[in-house]
Amino acid sequence: MFADLNDDQRALRGLAREVLEGACPAPAVRRSWQDGGELDRARWAQLAGSDLLGVTVPERFGGLSLGSVEWTVLLEEAGRVVLPEPLLEVAGLAPALILAQAGDDLRDRWLPALASGKAFVAVQLRPGDLVAHLDSAQAVLVVRDDALRVLEPADLTATRVPTVDRSRRLFRLDADLTAVAPRPVPRDRLRRVAALAALGTAAMLVGVSAALLDRTVRHVSQRRQFGRAVGSFQAIQHALANCHVLVEMCRPTVWQAGYLLDHNVDAGLAAAGVAKAYASAAASHVNDVALQCHGGIGFAWEHDLHLWLKRGKSLERAYGSADDHRRQVVTRLFPDE
Amino acid sequence: MDLSYTEDEQRARQRIRGWLDEHVPAEPLPAQHTAEGVEAHRRWERLLHGAGFAALHWPREYGGAGADAVTQAIFQEEYLRARAPRRLNRLALGLIGPSIMDFGTADQKRRFLPAMLTCDELWCQGFSEPESGSDLASLRTRAEPDGDGYRVTGQKVWTSLAAFASWMFALVRTSSGGKRHDGLTMLLVPLRQDGVVVRPIRQLDGEAGFAEVFFDGAKVPKSHVLGAVDDGWRVALAALVHERATGVGNYAQFSDDVAQLVRLARDAERGSDPVLRSRIAQLFIDTEVFRAHMQRVASVRHEGELARLANITKLFWSELETRIFETASELLGAEAERADHGDLGFSGDFQRRYWHARASKIYAGTNEIQRNVIATRVLGLPRGDG
Numbered sequence: 238m239f240a241d242l243n244d245d246q247r248a249l250r251g252l253a254r255e256v257l258e259g260a261c262p263a264p265a266v267r268r269s270w271q272d273g274g275e276l277d278r279a280r281w282a283q284l285a286g287s288d289l290l291g292v293t294v295p296e297r298f299g300g301l302s303l304g305s306v307e308w309t310v311l312l313e314e315a316g317r318v319v320l321p322e323p324l325l326e327v328a329g330l331a332p333a334l335i336l337a338q339a340g341d342d343l344r345d346r347w348l349p350a351l352a353s354g355k356a357f358v359a360v361q362l363r364p365g366d367l368v369a370h371l372d373s374a375q376a377v378l379v380v381r382d383d384a385l386r387v388l389e390p391a392d393l394t395a396t397r398v399p400t401v402d403r404s405r406r407l408f409r410l411d412a413d414l415t416a417v418a419p420r421p422v423p424r425d426r427l428r429r430v431a432a433l434a435a436l437g438t439a440a441m442l443v444g445v446s447a448a449l450l451d452r453t454v455r456h457v458s459q460r461r462q463f464g465r466a467v468g469s470f471q472a473i474q475h476a477l478a479n480c481h482v483l484v485e486m487c488r489p490t491v492w493q494a495g496y497l498l499d500h501n502v503d504a505g506l507a508a509a510g511v512a513k514a515y516a517s518a519a520a521s522h523v524n525d526v527a528l529q530c531h532g533g534i535g536f537a538w539e540h541d542l543h544l545w546l547k548r549g550k551s552l553e554r555a556y557g558s559a560d561d562h563r564r565q566v567v568t569r570l571f572p573d574e
Numbered sequence: 575m576d577l578s579y580t581e582d583e584q585r586a587r588q589r590i591r592g593w594l595d596e597h598v599p600a601e602p603l604p605a606q607h608t609a610e611g612v613e614a615h616r617r618w619e620r621l622l623h624g625a626g627f628a629a630l631h632w633p634r635e636y637g638g639a640g641a642d643a644v645t646q647a648i649f650q651e652e653y654l655r656a657r658a659p660r661r662l663n664r665l666a667l668g669l670i671g672p673s674i675m676d677f678g679t680a681d682q683k684r685r686f687l688p689a690m691l692t693c694d695e696l697w698c699q700g701f702s703e704p705e706s707g708s709d710l711a712s713l714r715t716r717a718e719p720d721g722d723g724y725r726v727t728g729q730k731v732w733t734s735l736a737a738f739a740s741w742m743f744a745l746v747r748t749s750s751g752g753k754r755h756d757g758l759t760m761l762l763v764p765l766r767q768d769g770v771v772v773r774p775i776r777q778l779d780g781e782a783g784f785a786e787v788f789f790d791g792a793k794v795p796k797s798h799v800l801g802a803v804d805d806g807w808r809v810a811l812a813a814l815v816h817e818r819a820t821g822v823g824n825y826a827q828f829s830d831d832v833a834q835l836v837r838l839a840r841d842a843e844r845g846s847d848p849v850l851r852s853r854i855a856q857l858f859i860d861t862e863v864f865r866a867h868m869q870r871v872a873s874v875r876h877e878g879e880l881a882r883l884a885n886i887t888k889l890f891w892s893e894l895e896t897r898i899f900e901t902a903s904e905l906l907g908a909e910a911e912r913a914d915h916g917d918l919g920f921s922g923d924f925q926r927r928y929w930h931a932r933a934s935k936i937y938a939g940t941n942e943i944q945r946n947v948i949a950t951r952v953l954g955l956p957r958g959d960g
């Protein structure tokens with residue numbers, strides 16, 4: 238039993254942090270807000286060049302053959318820099334769905350292209366879900382009724398939906414699914430992909446929360462009132478100490494869920510829900526404290542803080558809110574109802 | 575990350591489980607805060623010691639099993655599963671013994687460690703005083719040189735287990751004038767002597783678990799100074815790190831408590847209430863999060879990282895325990911007011927556990943102090959009015 242990141246996993250975290258901080262500094266996120274979150278192909282190529290897009294893709298398809306733990310480590314770093322691109326879907330859910338179905342044709346066609354960054358594939362797990370970057374996708378993987386359908390751009394209409402976080406580029410998808418052949422996927426495998434979606438989102442939220450905490454610590458250490466740094470006031474210190482506890486408690490929960498989804502799927506399904514429930518609630522709290530401790534400047538559109546605040550609010554609800562996942566725990570603990 | 579147990583770990587679990595299944599008394603022992611209870615628990619501890627289970631975390635050279643943190647957690651899981659008796663010499667095994675290993679002379683180790691394992695000598699921790707709680711370094715109980723040793727004068731308070739202890743691990747003042755942290759010394763004080771009066775104090779849970787201890791010229795030989803004279807603050811801080819390292823298996827207790835809440839809720843009339851069920855589900859989530867955290871702690875090797883996680887552990891665990899028992903009270907409804915609590919679940923121990931939980935945010939460094947430490951030492955915030 239070893240319930241911490243090992244040296245390789247720490248090295249991956251270091252690499253991901255370095256690459257993502259270089260490729261996606263705050264001004265780049267600002268630009269993305271201005272251009273409506275358009276896919277930045279140079280940035281995407283940079284991630285591909287550092288092998289970060291194929292983390293969970295098997296080696297024979299050009300990936301790193303790593304597990305879900307490593308994948309959550311990567312996503313935490315993506316959350317930390319509020320990466321506009323949908324790394325969760327393209328470099329996680331898409332390969333997982335393709336591996337969950339049996340067709341070699343899909344694997345051969347898409348996995349190497351996903352790992353190398355040459356292809357960009359969107360995902361819709363549930364009817365009505367908004368789809369990220371649908372306009373740049375060469376294909377959309379749509380899950381319905383125990384089956385996967387691969388839609389080409391010609392099969393669908395994409396309608397842009399304006400979002401509060403303007404670097405999240407979301408679309409409503411309309412398509413006649415009966416016109417596309419379904420590929421059956423075992424139900425437990427689809428459940429695992431849904432759990433990966435919740436878990437990956439939880440991991441990104443941990444990154445968002447950690448970044449909010451870092452930024453807030455920096456701000457209150459510099460901002461002075463009453464002749465001293467506001468970070469020396471105990472009310473501020475205790476609020477931030479609580480945030481630190483929340484962030485640190487999230488991490489091992491997320492890692493363990495990642496491990497379990499690869500080794501013991503039933504336990505992993507439950508653990509991923511626990512992780513998302515906890516990370517969403519923690520993120521909501523940190524979000525609140527971060528704005529409060531910034532005072533008026535934090536409420537100014539021009540200040541960078543809201544890039545993190547707004548991404549956090551989106552992710553809190555994406556793939557199930559804290560309440561949604563707690564409701565599932567209720568159902569599991571009290572199966573009679 | 576590797577959550578599977580190694581073959582060695584699985585074998586250790588089997589051995590522990592087999593032994594406990596065979597030896598754990600069928601009937602609960604008498605309460606620990608009675609003389610009869612102390613004797614019964616002492617006998618149990620000797621049995622544990624004979625099997626090599628008294629101090630898994632102590633190195634072999636001192637009579638322990640030299641087990642790593644994961645094996646300790648396995649032991650605590652199994653200990654709980656077997657509903658084995660509450661441990662007796664907790665402070666000696668968890669905090670004072672390891673401090674003697676760190677700072678003690680060869681003579682001190684030989685003299686004190688074996689009797690801790692057999693519970694021939696029970697220990698208490700004398701830090702807090704009436705005027706010095708959170709601000710520990712302000713303490714005033716003083717030790718003055720006298721012939722071949724010291725004479726101790728002053729008062730300790732809230733001293734757990736003092737009523738039955740024969741020794742105290744006491745932080746006292748040996749010089750004043752300089753910086754206040756610098757004039758403190760750790761003494762190993764024999765309590766069974768003239769000049770020491772122990773007066774038990776009844777706690778909110780009804781037990782006389784702690785006590786006040788008065789020193790009026792009590793004698794302590796020079797050979798019972800632990801570490802250097804005037805260097806007691808360093809010894810005390812190191813002891814607190816050991817204190818935090820002992821609870822690696824606590825999560826098993828909480829998970830078990832929540833499982834019990836679920837069972838109670840399934841049977842109770844109030845148990846179908848969706849608001850209550852939601853609260854219990856949240857506790858389930860919190861205990862799972864705590865388990866993952868403690869398993870991480872058991873895996874961390876780096877001292878600095880361990881110390882950083884220890885403050886988090888104390889905050890989280892104490893607040894979780896309080897929430898668990900508040901929710902249990904809610905579930906019991908009007909019944910929770912009853913003092914004849916034998917049938918209220920939690921092994922007939924509901925009221926004691928409820929009230930004991932209420933103390934957990936106060937002892938082992940109040941939660942406010944833990945937050946101060948996180949803010950200034952971990953987050954690096956500027957020191958201020960805290």
Ligand SMILES: Cc1cc2nc3c(=O)[nH]c(=O)nc-3n(C[C@H](O)[C@H](O)[C@H](O)COP(=O)(O)OP(=O)(O)OC[C@H]3O[C@@H](n4cnc5c(N)ncnc54)[C@H](O)[C@@H]3O)c2cc1C
Nearest residue numbers: 699700701702707708732733734933936937938940942960
């Ligand atoms: C059940 C139990 C068992 C105990 N066992 C032992 C034992 O075996 N040995 C022993 O030595 N002691 C023991 N204690 C004592 C315990 O360590 C102290 O109660 C604790 O350190 C707090 O000190 P105090 O009671 O003087 O409270 P105070 O220090 O007076 O604190 C009162 C309140 O003020 C807050 N406060 C104080 N300073 C600050 C600050 N700087 N910033 C913010 N808030 C602050 C505290 O957090 C608390 O809420 C035990 C206590 C309990 C309840």
